[in-house]
Amino acid sequence: MLRNRIQEAVEKAYREGVAKGAFPDVSLSASHQVVPPKQEVHGDFASNLALITASRLKRSPREMAGCLAKTLKSDPLFDKIEVAGPGFLNFFIATTWWQKNLRTIWEAGDSYGESDAGNGRLVQLEFVSANPTGPLHVGHGRGAAVGDSLARVLKAAGFNVEREYYINDIGNQMRTLGASVYLRYLEHFGHEVEFPEEYYQGDYIRDIASSIASGEGDRYLDMPQESCLTFFIDTAVKIIASDIRKDLEEFRVHYDNWFSEKTLHESGLVDRTISELQDKGYIFEEEGALWFRATALGDEKDRVVKRSNGILTYFASDIAYHRHKLERGYDLLVDIWGADHHGYVARVKAAIRALGYQEDKLHVLLVQLVNLLEGGKIKAMSTRAGEFVTLREVLDDVGSDAARFIFLTRRCDSHLDFDLDLARSQTQENPVYYVQYAHARLSSVFRNAREQGISLTKPQDIDISLLSTPEDIKLLKQLDAFPCLVADSALALEPYRVSYYLTELAGQLHSYYTRHRFIADDEDLTQARLLLADVTRRIFHKGLGLLGVSAPEKM
RNA sequence: CCGCCCAUAGCUCAACUGGAUAGAGCAGCGGACUUCUAAUCCGCAGGCUGCAGGUUCGAAUCCUGCUGGGCGGACCA
Known part of the structure; x- marks a missing residue:
């Protein structure tokens, strides 16, 4: 560098x-x-x-x-x-430095772009963590793309990274989910039911109900709801969570841990944490409820952790969860949340301080909401009402590559208009292909070279001083910048920078391609240019990999 | 009413976190394929960085006040 x-x-x-x-x-x-x-x-x-x-x-x-x-x-x-x-x-x-540097890059091989900027620090990334009450929608897709790509970038920059998905598998909404499925189950067998407005309306609830019906028959029909609710909850969560997992897999997003909220309660960590905070004087009782004194630590309001009816709030779990994470010994915690949760940042940071940790141990990345556009119009989205575009629909429609690239070409705190027509288009306007095409073109050069019996000789024997045109130098400079770019991108927690870099590199490559021939008439020149092509192609491959986008050999 | 985020070319976004003459892609106009993939390239045009002050060698970026948009603000999640 x-x-x-x-x-x-x-x-x-x-x-x-x-x-x-x-x-x-x-x-x-x-x-x-x-x-x-x-x-x-x-x-x-x-x-x-x-x-x-x-x-x-x-x-x-x-x-x-x-x-x-x-x-x-x-x-x-x-x-x-x-x-x-x-x-x-x-x-x-000096020009000669740029030229010599090409050999250095070539020798670095596939590891070129990696660095030790992170010094082996251990970072935990928690992202998506959508409630298992329904399929992922497009907004979750953005969080998934950002989180996963950031993980890849951090890893390349010398951090140790763990990815985690927090499953809210307990609490009120689970009861609502179970009850929603139960009612659809009754309906399935022809019973008249009144389906409350605040229950989950989506068709996927019906699908789950009928799959239960075909697997288990009508044995729950005569059972009172209370005695079989647990079964409906567990089954629904299992099915939905596994669908979520499948969607994420298809989106090339992988996790190291799936962390269940339920286990926090079962192990007693939630109660224990609250009573410890109580000992420290951060918990007080008022009107029958237990409150966390968040105002003492920079939040604007005190927050309820246990309601007067004895039920713990989700915030109580969140405190325990972050404590659990902190005790696992990460150097840095990164939470990626939807921007509509920004009100939570202050209270979770307050909790972290109350637990005796520095609040900058946690970095919250707020990802702005996504507007889905089709035919120039915004498509409305509401999870409860069952009106939303799922991530799966978008993937089936535009493909993983286009979706990921679009999510990653904007900094995450800017509102994002996801134009379906644009993402779908297989031509010019779609920026993904611009970069992929550069990779495909270079691959094609090597296919042709092979057909002509030309192969790259040892870099030491290549006359790199032949790479002297303005386009050569410009490209050589851009290649040198790659490891810095990756390191900066990691340190700033901004994976979108990689996509900008690659778009720029693609521009230079395309420009070069129309001006110069890689397979030239002169043998020495061909060797020099093939070396340049080889290194450039590897950077495209690596860079696209950091975005989780494929690098096709042919298009 | 209070808090957070955003506002940059007609549209979607950059500007290396305070750096020198604010850049790309679409859309518009004009050019380039008998040669490694035209999903490409070359050129033209497009701006009082929402408005008004302030901070300093230097501001799209920082501070204050407005304007307009998004999102939050329950013993909901």
């Missing part, structure tokens, strides 16, 4: 200046950045170190930058160093 190397070099030059007494010692804040400038004329990388320190040193930034430049000039990596604008240091990298 060239950027890191330059950053270190600049900071080292600064410390040398300090040692020589050229300028006083001021701690370098994290705001020192070495980044590629927007304008090409400003070089390959720029440092703002002089700008951020000068004011504190009461020095002119340009003068400081000049000092640093003098020290850095001896490094053969740089073709030219300029002091520009208000005091930027602009670095121009």
Whole structure:
């Protein structure tokens, strides 16, 4: 990663200046950045170190930058160093470095893009965690794509990652679910029932009821609801959870753990946690209910953990659940929630502090809601009323690749319009194919080369100086940026950056493709370009893999 | 009434988290296939970054106040 190397070099030059007494010692804040400038004329990388320190040193930034430049000039990596604008240091990298770097990338093989930025820290990602009361809808799909892709990116950046799905398999809504199925079961056998409005209306409830009917017959007909409710709940949850699992599998989303809320109660952890918080003075009683004193820890209201009827709230489970997670020893917890749950962030963080942990142990990623568009109109969605577009429908319709890519081309806190017509379209407008096509084109180059009896020789024997056109250099630079991109994307918890990178890389590749032939008339040139093609293709493969999107050999 | 998020080209979104002249893709217009895949490329056009102040070397980005949209605010989940 060239950027890191330059950053270190600049900071080292600064410390040398300090040692020589050229300028006083001021701690370098994290705001020192070495980044590629927007304008090409400003070089390959720029440092703002002089700008951020000068004011504190009461020095002119340009003068400081000049000092640093003098020290850095001896490094053969740089073709030219300029002091520009208000005091930027602009670095121009020697062409030969970019070319040689291609061999380095090639040698890294399939691991290119990986880094140890995460230092082996253990991160737990919890995402989707939809209640097992119905099928996943499109909004869950977004959470799934973001969570799964983030996990892949973190792993590539040297974090250890565990993915977890929290199943709310206990409580009031489970009773409602069981009762809904029970009533449909009665209906199945021709009984007249009154189906309450607040029950689950979707057709899938009928499907579950009839599958119970065909498996178990009418043996529950004469039983009072109370005695068979548990059976209906368990069966419904089992069926729905397994459907959810199947949908996620098809979406290429995998979990390490499926964590049941029920087990938190069965093990007594919920009660134990509450009584411990009580000992610490964070729980008080009022009007017959138990409250968590969240206001003492930054939340705007105190929250009920046990209602006056003796029933624990879901928040009580959430406290115990996060405690359980914290005690498992993760360095960082990431929860991915729908943006409509933003009100929960403060109270869960308050709970974490009450449990004696730093609140920044938990990072909550809020994923904005998805508007599904068809024919330019928004499709309404309501889970209860059974009016929603399921993830499965979307997958059957547009496919996993298009869906995942669209979910991952937006930062997650922006509202997302999912245009079904666009996702469905097999042509131009659909951005997924743009990237996949680049991979397919490169694969095709190698198919043709093989047919002509050409194969890539050892990189050491290839004359890489032949890769000297502006398109070559541009591509070489973009290839170098990949590991940095992955690391940054992981540290910022922003997997969408990968899709932007790949779109840009695809643009450069397509442009290159129309201008130059990989299989050229000249043998040496062909070898050099095939090396470039091979490395580029591997980055597409790797990058698409980070998004969970396939990299087709043919399209 | 209170709180959180959003507002950038006609549309959907970027801008490396405070950096230099705000960029892509669609849509629009004009060009490029007897040569490795035209699901592609090249060019043109498109902007007072919702409005008004403030902070500093420097603001789409930070702070304040407005405007408009989304979502929350139960002993519901």
